Amino acid sequence: MNFSLPMDSYLKKAQKHHFFFTFGKVSEVVGLLIKVEGLDVFIGEICKIKLNDQGKFALTEVVGFVKKTVLLMPLGELSGIKPGCLVYPSGKPLTVEVSEQLLGHTLDGLGKIIDGSAIDHDDLVSYPVQQNSPDPFKRKPIHEILPTGIRAIDGLLTVGEGQRLGIFAGSGVGKSTLLGMIAKYCAADVIVIGLIGERGR
Structure with missing residues (x-):
């Protein structure tokens, strides 16, 4: 019997998950800016705002600071966000997962497939959206x-x-x-x- 494990696949999946969490809390929403207290993040970092107890999250991006208050910009709808919502930092900037499997598919603004088809996610490679301009x-x-x-x-x-x-x-x-x-x-x-x-x- 073969007990060998596909360790590369397990390590790749484990790197995408956090095993301990830090979080901040929403203190104010002004227009499209979300003010958060208690986060240690960098400009361009992606954060998730927990909307309710059903596990729904809103994706946001760090766009600025006012002293120790973090300013977030939503990457989707603002509905469901209220004072006290927990905000979880991802520790990384906005990335998209790409491979040749995406050819022929329709994607949304975050690089997610929206045409209802399925692909093998083990072959996807992550790339940051923000890149330096070529020389x-x-x-x-x-x-x-x-x-x-x-x-x-x-x-x-x-x-x-x-x-x-x-x-x-x-x-x-x-x-x-x-x-x-x-x-x-x-x-x-x-x-x-x-x-x-x-x-x-």
Whole structure:
């Protein structure tokens, strides 16, 4: 009988959980700012606010301090937060878990799958959302053409691999349509589309 254990898998799961907790308490909510007393945290750290006894939590991010009062910004709804709610620090900044399994899925703003499908979480690797900007002098020169599949662009406004491209126009004139055409017809292995401020699309 084989009693060997997949220790790497167990260690990876254990690192995601805390075995003792420190906490603070909500003292005030002003607009979108949540004031908390009793926390020792850093700017950008993720904290969880316990909303009730059913184990529901609200995710927040540390955005500032006033003396020893910590200022949090919610990453979701404020409903359910009241004075005295317990606040638990995570000890780490906002991270997303990624792998090739995410290809073809729809994610929310926190990198969570929202299309109802399931993936193997053991293969996911965590990356912090906040990263230093790459050194502009170490960027690779743009030499290769990126075919977009749009003849007017390819013939007159040729795009290069690695280039940044802006599409600016008034509302209702086809920016999203053009973006969709480029995503559909361009010669790329992976296409990532982010809908930011798109009013629920």
